[in-house]
Amino acid sequence: MANITCSSIVKSYGDYPVIDGLNLDIPDHEFVVFLGPSGCGKSTMLRMIAGLETVTGGRIEIGGTDVTDLPPGDRGVAMVFQSYALYPHMSVADNITFGLRRQGLPKAEIAPRLTQVADMLGLAPFLDRRPKNLSGGQQQRVAMARAMIKTPKVFLFDEPLSNLDAKLREKLRTEIRKMHLQLKTTTIFVTHDQLEAMTIADRIVLMRDGAIEQMGTPDEIFERPASHFVADFIGTPAMNFIDATIEPGHVARSGSIALSLSRDLFPGLRPGQKVELGLRPASMDLVEPGAPNAIAGRVVLVENMGAEGQVITEVDGREISFVTAQFRRVKPGDAVRFALRPDQIHAFDPVSGRSLLGA
Amino acid sequence: MGRIISATLTRALLALLIVVALGPILWTVLGAFKELRDIVTPVPKLIFDPTLDNFATILRNPTIRDGLLHSAVVVSVSVLIGAVLGIPAAHTLARHARRYGDDVQFFVLSLRFMPPVAIAIPFIVIYLDLGIYDTLFGLILVYLVTTISTVIWLAVPAFDRVPRDIEEAAAMEGCSPLEVFWRFSLPVAAPSLFGAIVFTFVLVWNELLLALTLAAQNATLPVVAASITSLGKEVPWGVINAATVVLVVPPLVFIGLLMGLLNTSVQGGRK
Numbered sequence: 286m287a288n289i290t291c292s293s294i295v296k297s298y299g300d301y302p303v304i305d306g307l308n309l310d311i312p313d314h315e316f317v318v319f320l321g322p323s324g325c326g327k328s329t330m331l332r333m334i335a336g337l338e339t340v341t342g343g344r345i346e347i348g349g350t351d352v353t354d355l356p357p358g359d360r361g362v363a364m365v366f367q368s369y370a371l372y373p374h375m376s377v378a379d380n381i382t383f384g385l386r387r388q389g390l391p392k393a394e395i396a397p398r399l400t401q402v403a404d405m406l407g408l409a410p411f412l413d414r415r416p417k418n419l420s421g422g423q424q425q426r427v428a429m430a431r432a433m434i435k436t437p438k439v440f441l442f443d444e445p446l447s448n449l450d451a452k453l454r455e456k457l458r459t460e461i462r463k464m465h466l467q468l469k470t471t472t473i474f475v476t477h478d479q480l481e482a483m484t485i486a487d488r489i490v491l492m493r494d495g496a497i498e499q500m501g502t503p504d505e506i507f508e509r510p511a512s513h514f515v516a517d518f519i520g521t522p523a524m525n526f527i528d529a530t531i532e533p534g535h536v537a538r539s540g541s542i543a544l545s546l547s548r549d550l551f552p553g554l555r556p557g558q559k560v561e562l563g564l565r566p567a568s569m570d571l572v573e574p575g576a577p578n579a580i581a582g583r584v585v586l587v588e589n590m591g592a593e594g595q596v597i598t599e600v601d602g603r604e605i606s607f608v609t610a611q612f613r614r615v616k617p618g619d620a621v622r623f624a625l626r627p628d629q630i631h632a633f634d635p636v637s638g639r640s641l642l643g644a
Numbered sequence: 645m646g647r648i649i650s651a652t653l654t655r656a657l658l659a660l661l662i663v664v665a666l667g668p669i670l671w672t673v674l675g676a677f678k679e680l681r682d683i684v685t686p687v688p689k690l691i692f693d694p695t696l697d698n699f700a701t702i703l704r705n706p707t708i709r710d711g712l713l714h715s716a717v718v719v720s721v722s723v724l725i726g727a728v729l730g731i732p733a734a735h736t737l738a739r740h741a742r743r744y745g746d747d748v749q750f751f752v753l754s755l756r757f758m759p760p761v762a763i764a765i766p767f768i769v770i771y772l773d774l775g776i777y778d779t780l781f782g783l784i785l786v787y788l789v790t791t792i793s794t795v796i797w798l799a800v801p802a803f804d805r806v807p808r809d810i811e812e813a814a815a816m817e818g819c820s821p822l823e824v825f826w827r828f829s830l831p832v833a834a835p836s837l838f839g840a841i842v843f844t845f846v847l848v849w850n851e852l853l854l855a856l857t858l859a860a861q862n863a864t865l866p867v868v869a870a871s872i873t874s875l876g877k878e879v880p881w882g883v884i885n886a887a888t889v890v891l892v893v894p895p896l897v898f899i900g901l902l903m904g905l906l907n908t909s910v911q912g913g914r915k
C-alpha cells in the first residue's frame with residue numbers, strides 16, 4: 286500500500302502535449318476516480334503510472350520511491366484492463382496465479398491464496414476453464430482476481446466495467462467498493478461515467494484536455510463545482526445555465542427570472558456584474574404561488590423517470606428543466622412555478638467559466 | 645422436415661466435394677500398391693492383391709533415396725532457419741516498428757514477384773563462381789529467401805491479431821520483452837503461425853525450378869520425381885504412384901509433428 290505523487294507530468298505524442306504539467310497527490314488507502322470526457326487523457330495518465338507509457342516530463346513516485354523509469358513489473362502495481370486481457374492459452378487458475386508462479390513462489394503458498402481470492406470473487410467453480418468459456422462478468426472477475434492475488438501496493442482500473450450490461454455493472458461496482466473497504470489498497474479507477482464515479486470514489490479527479498479541472502470528494506464536486514465545465518459534466522439531468530445580471534439587493538435577473546443569491550456564498554458580487562447562473566434540476570421543485578425565488582414557466586414536456594419525473598418548461602423562450610416527484614400532476618401546456626433555495630444556486634464567471642464562490 | 649432435407653442435401657454436397665478432392669489422391673495411393681497389370685486393366689479394380697514392389701523399387705533406387713534425403717535436409721533446414729529468423733522479425737514489425745511494417749511487408753512480398761526463372765540464371769553464374777553450385781548449402785541459401793520472406797509475410801498478421809493488452813498485462817506481471825514474446829505472443833499466435841510454417845514448408849518442398857537449375861548430383865525429390873515421368877514409353881505407373889506417395893507423406897508427417905508440438909506448447913503454458 287502506498288501513496289502516489291505525480292509532479293509536473295507532461296506527455297506528448299509528437300509536438301502535441303496530451304497531458305500538460307499535471308500535478309496529483311493521492312494519499313495511501315484512497316479510492317480515486319479519474320473522470321472526464323473521452324480523449325481528456327485519463328487512460329494516458331493511468332498507463333504512465335502503470336509504466337506502460339513513458340512520460341515526456343515530470344516524475345512519478347509510488348510509496349516514496351521514484352518509479353518514473355522503472356519497468357511496469359517493478360512498480361508494485363496491478364492493473365485491470367477494459368478488455369480484461371486474460372491469457373487465452375491458460376486456464377483461469379493459471380491466469381490468476383501466473384504472476385506468483387513467475388516470481389517462483391512455492392506451490393504450497395500459492396494454493397491457499399488462490400483459494401482465498403477465488404472464494405472472494407466466486408470463481409471457485411471455474412478455475413479449470415479457459416477464459417473464452419466464461420461470461421463477460423466472470424472474465425472481469427478473473428481479471429480482478431489476477432490483480433488482487435499479488436497484493437500490490439496500487440490497483441489501477443481502466444474502465445473495467447464498460448463492457449458489461451447495466452445491472453452487472455452496478456453489482457460489480459459494489460463488489461469493487463467492498464473489496465476496497467476490505468483490502469484498503471490505494472486504487473485509481475478510470476471512467477467516463479459520472480454516476481459510477483460519484484458512487485464509487487473517495488475522491489474524484491475531474492480531467493479536461495489533459496489537465497485537472499477539479500479534484501475533490503463526490504460531494505464537493507457535486508455541491509461546489511469549481512467551473513461551468515464541472516457543473517455541466519456532473520449530475521443528471523444536466524444543470525440549467527442562465528446568463529443573468531446582478532441587481533441591487535444581491536438579486537440576479539434574467540428577463541422574468543429574479544433569484545436572490547446567498548451573500549455568504551457570493552460576497553463579491555456587484556450590481557451590474559454579468560454572471561452565469563447554474564440551477565440543478567434536482568434541487569428545484571414545484572411551489573405554491575407567492576413562494577420566494579420562484580420561476581414561472583410553461584410545461585413543454587414531462588419525462589417519467591419512475592419515482593421522479595423531469596419537467597421541461599419554457600421560460601422567456603428558453604428551456605429550463607426541474608425534477609419533481611409530483612410530475613404526474615402536470616401536463617404539457619400547464620403554467621407552473623418552481624423554486625430553489627438561494628444556497629443551491631451556482632454562479633460562474635461568464636467569460637472564464639470559473640465559479641464565483643467566495644469571490 | 646425442411647431442416648432435415650436441407651441438412652441432408654448439405655451433407656451430400658460435402659460428401660461429393662470430399663470425393664472429388666480426395667478421389668485422385670486415394671486412386672494414387674491405391675495405385676502405389678498395385679501391380680502394373682492391375683493398373684492398366686480397362687476395368688478399374690478396387691479389390692486386388694496389394695504389393696510393396698513399387699515402394700521397394702523406389703527405395704532401392706539410390707537416386708530416389710538420395711533425392712528424398714536431400715529434400716528432407718534442404719527443406720527442414722531452410723524452413724527451420726526461416727521460422728527462427730522470420731517469426732521474431734514479424735513480431736518486431738507488428739509491435740515495435742508498425743510505422744515501417746507496411747513497407748517491409750510489401751518489400752518482403754515483392755521478393756516473391758520475381759519469377760524464379762529470372763533469378764535462376766544469375767544464380768548459376770554466382771554459385772559457380774562461389775563454388776557452391778550443386779551443393780545442398782547453395783539450395784538452402786536460395787530457399788531461405790523464400791522461407792524467411794513467406795514466414796514474415798504470414799506471421800505479421802498473426803501477431804497483429806494478438807491483443808496488445810495481453811502483452812501489456814504480462815509486462816505488468818514483471819515479464820521482460822523476451823518473456824512476453826516467448827510465453828504469450830508466441831503461444832497465442834501459434835495456431836496462425838502453424839499455418840504459415842506449413843505453407844512455407846509445402847512451398848519449398850514442391851519447388852522444382854531452382855532445384856533443377858542449381859543442383860545436378862544433389863537433386864531434390866521433385867527433380868527426381870519429374871525425371872521418372874520421362875522414363876520412356878513403358879510408363880511404370882505403379883512406381884510413379886509410389887513416388888508420389890513418398891513425395892506427399894513427409895509434409896503430412898511434418899504437419900502431424902507440428903500439431904503435436906502445438907498442442908504441447910499450449911499445454912506447456914499451464915506448466
Ligand SMILES: Nc1ncnc2c1ncn2[C@@H]1O[C@H](COP(=O)(O)OP(=O)(O)OP(=O)(O)O)[C@@H](O)[C@H]1O
Nearest residue numbers: 298303321322323324325326327328329330476477
Ligand atoms: N499512441 C498515441 N498516439 C497519438 N495520440 C494518442 C495516442 N494515445 C492517445 N493519444 C491521444 O491522447 C489523448 C488522450 O487519450 P486517452 O486515451 O488518455 O483518453 P481517455 O481520457 O482515456 O479517453 P476515453 O474515455 O475515450 O478512453 C487523445 O486525444 C488521444 O487521441
Ligand SMILES: [Mg+2]
Nearest residue numbers: 327328329443
Ligand atoms: Mg481511455
